[in-house]
Amino acid sequence: MASPSPRSPNGEGRLPVYGTKVAGKDDTAVLDVEKNRRTRTKTPEPAEQRNGIATPNPPAVLEPFDWDDFEVRYEKALAEAEGQEREVLKEAESLFRYFEAWSSAASAHDDKRAVKRLQTRQRYINISEQRMAQKQQHYDEVMRAFESALALLRST
Structure with a gap:
């Protein structure tokens, strides 16, 4: 008789996500790639963009082109x-x-x-x-x- 598959912490019939521990398996955890991706990327706020680096002002008058x-x-x-x-x-x-x-x-x-x-x-x-x-x-x-x-x- 086949042994039942280990229960996933994500719910019945779903595969475990990296970074979670499965009951009866090795206690070593694997990093959760999705979780790290979300925490690493941060969209800068518009105020931070404007205040961070000053853009040079364009010249007021362009020289006439020959x-x-x-x-x-x-x-x-x-x-x-x-x-x-x-x-x-x-x-x-x-x-x-x-x-x-x-x-x-x-x-x-x-x-x-x-x-x-x-x-x-x-x-x-x-x-x-x-x-x-x-x-x-x-x-x-x-x-x-x-x-x-x-x-x-x-x-x-």
Whole structure:
């Protein structure tokens, strides 16, 4: 028969909370995490926030901003960026031309190799067909020789 589960100090059928002692278990208590969390965190009062640290006062008058100078600097920066972009595009175009030349040369080289492979295969097939024709002719001659030998044996 199974022994009944220890009674929880939190109520029937509930698991014990850390920091509580269970009857019949070790008397060592484990810290209650939830309890410590509540005691450690404290929301400061609005009065404490205001009185604690003084914020610096903002300047009363802001200096006027030179928008014309800002616009000139902005246009100058855009022009520089556009110049750099043009240089990058020129370099990319040059590199693309090199790539195009390389790829067309590689393609032409591959085409030449493919033609040579095809010619080699055609030669191999032609030679094989010639050998087969020679063997066929040889077998035909051998058959005629046997037939003539049989005909001679029958006549005698």
